[in-house]
Amino acid sequence: MGNKNITIGLFGFGCVGQGLYDVLNHSQGLKATIEKICVKDKTKKRKIDANYFTYDKEEILKRDNLNVIVELIDDASEAMKIVRQAMNNGVSVVTANKKMLAENFKELYELQVKNNVALIYEGSAGGSIPIIRNLEEYYDNELLSSVKGILNGTCNYILTRMELENKDYSEVLKDAQASGFAESDPWLDVAGFDTKFKTLLLTIHAFGVVLLPDDILNTGIQNVSYDDILYAKQRGLRIKMLGVSFKSGDKFRVYCLPHFVDRDSELNNVFYEYNAVEVEGAYSCKQTFVGKGAGSHPTGSAVLSDISALTYDYKYGYKKLRKALNGNQKIEDGAKLIEYDFSIKLYIRFQNREQLNDLEILSIEEEYKSANTNYIIANVNFKSLFNIYNKPDNKLFICAV
Numbered sequence: 001m002g003n004k005n006i007t008i009g010l011f012g013f014g015c016v017g018q019g020l021y022d023v024l025n026h027s028q029g030l031k032a033t034i035e036k037i038c039v040k041d042k043t044k045k046r047k048i049d050a051n052y053f054t055y056d057k058e059e060i061l062k063r064d065n066l067n068v069i070v071e072l073i074d075d076a077s078e079a080m081k082i083v084r085q086a087m088n089n090g091v092s093v094v095t096a097n098k099k100m101l102a103e104n105f106k107e108l109y110e111l112q113v114k115n116n117v118a119l120i121y122e123g124s125a126g127g128s129i130p131i132i133r134n135l136e137e138y139y140d141n142e143l144l145s146s147v148k149g150i151l152n153g154t155c156n157y158i159l160t161r162m163e164l165e166n167k168d169y170s171e172v173l174k175d176a177q178a179s180g181f182a183e184s185d186p187w188l189d190v191a192g193f194d195t196k197f198k199t200l201l202l203t204i205h206a207f208g209v210v211l212l213p214d215d216i217l218n219t220g221i222q223n224v225s226y227d228d229i230l231y232a233k234q235r236g237l238r239i240k241m242l243g244v245s246f247k248s249g250d251k252f253r254v255y256c257l258p259h260f261v262d263r264d265s266e267l268n269n270v271f272y273e274y275n276a277v278e279v280e281g282a283y284s285c286k287q288t289f290v291g292k293g294a295g296s297h298p299t300g301s302a303v304l305s306d307i308s309a310l311t312y313d314y315k316y317g318y319k320k321l322r323k324a325l326n327g328n329q330k331i332e333d334g335a336k337l338i339e340y341d342f343s344i345k346l347y348i349r350f351q352n353r354e355q356l357n358d359l360e361i362l363s364i365e366e367e368y369k370s371a372n373t374n375y376i377i378a379n380v381n382f383k384s385l386f387n388i389y390n391k392p393d394n395k396l397f398i399c400a401v
């Protein structure tokens with residue numbers, strides 16, 4: 001076990017690529033070396049010897065002395081081309097690219113089967129938290145009922161600072177961008193898309209259910225205001241952006257929404273860029289994994305762990321998915337297992353009543369109107385949330401109660 005020498009072709013030398021380079025240099029006992037690194041920008045100054053770098057992906061993909069490709073670029077469609085070619089060449093791949101994985105999972109699963117190669121991606125959900133391999137191996141026979149978590153460090157960082165510093169969203173976002181905790185275009189993070197890609201991956205490994213990103217509803221924190229934070233604070237709650245995936249009878253409910261989280265939950269005490277995943281099983285009960293959800297070294301360490309796993313020829317077994325497929329379910333049937341028609345209790349802050357027209361409100365439990373802010377606590381038919389789903393002009397803030 002663990003004897004194989006790994007020779008790596010690396011794509012990307014940004015935040016995670018450089019983090020991997022550092023942690024690999026400091027690791028002991030792992031027989032892995034980076035042979036060549038493909039990057040994009042010829043004008044950028046690099047921290048390490050220029051001989052490492054190439055700008056031509058074929059220079060790595062056509063080499064026959066590499067046994068692992070590590071894909072760490074920030075362009076999901078280009079990443080897919082690289083990963084597809086590598087796997088078709090019979091080379092195993094490590095990636096942290098949740099967007100690529102979520103958008104192309106069916107093909108990526110089939111490429112693993114067809115070429116008998118590994119594709120592993122611990123860094124793609126929860127950053128440094130070892131959750132995917134745990135869902136896959138440790139909980140392989142456990143009857144899991146729910147997986148949910150704080151999966152986006154940017155959202156949690158913004159919500160934490162808003163609450164602790166009594167600041168509004170736009171002020172904290174600007175600061176977070178200046179200090180590198182949020183991207184210059186933060187939409188994928190703050191609108192819940194990044195949380196959704198990760199929730200999709202956790203759902204595959206927890207329950208063997210494969211979904212497409214559009215099957216999962218996401219609304220984010222882009223319209224949160226200090227009034228909402230205050231509403232929660234006054235009731236001993238905190239707003240947390242959660243991805244949730246849980247069993248409901250013989251179906252599943254999977255969605256990504258801000259939630260009011262009470263003090264009894266371990267998720268209540270997860271701050272700043274930290275992530276947490278809470279796994280609930282019939283016999284193991286509730287267990288929570290907490291760790292840094294992003295960043296150069298934390299994510300680099302998850303990628304290193306995947307590389308190390310390849311030294312003993314590790315592959316995801318996809319036991320739950322395979323079991324479902326053996327039972328004649330098709331991989332593309334995942335959405336048929338999802339329940340959309342149910343009542344969900346929501347806090348909805350709005351400016352004018354017309355904004356609520358697209359929602360199927362079943363009953364209102366509380367209503368508040370003032371010159372500055374209006375909100376309702378209402379039971380809403382979940383599927384009607386798709387009507388307002390990430391319309392960029394919709395200024396509603398929606399939070400599960």
Ligand SMILES: NC(=O)c1ccc[n+]([C@@H]2O[C@H](COP(=O)([O-])OP(=O)(O)OC[C@H]3O[C@@H](n4cnc5c(N)ncnc54)[C@H](OP(=O)(O)O)[C@@H]3O)[C@@H](O)[C@H]2O)c1
Nearest residue numbers: 012013014015016039040041072073074096097294295299
């Ligand atoms: N940052 C995190 O904390 C984190 C956490 C978990 C997962 N991830 C995932 O890890 C991946 C990398 O993220 P990152 O934050 O490290 O990105 P990043 O800092 O923006 O770096 C991206 C790297 O990819 C290279 N690149 C872009 N397009 C390329 C192409 N077509 N061919 C070759 N190289 C290309 C860039 O080259 P240049 O250097 O020449 O610009 C750069 O080195 C993403 O999928 C991200 O979602 C990131």
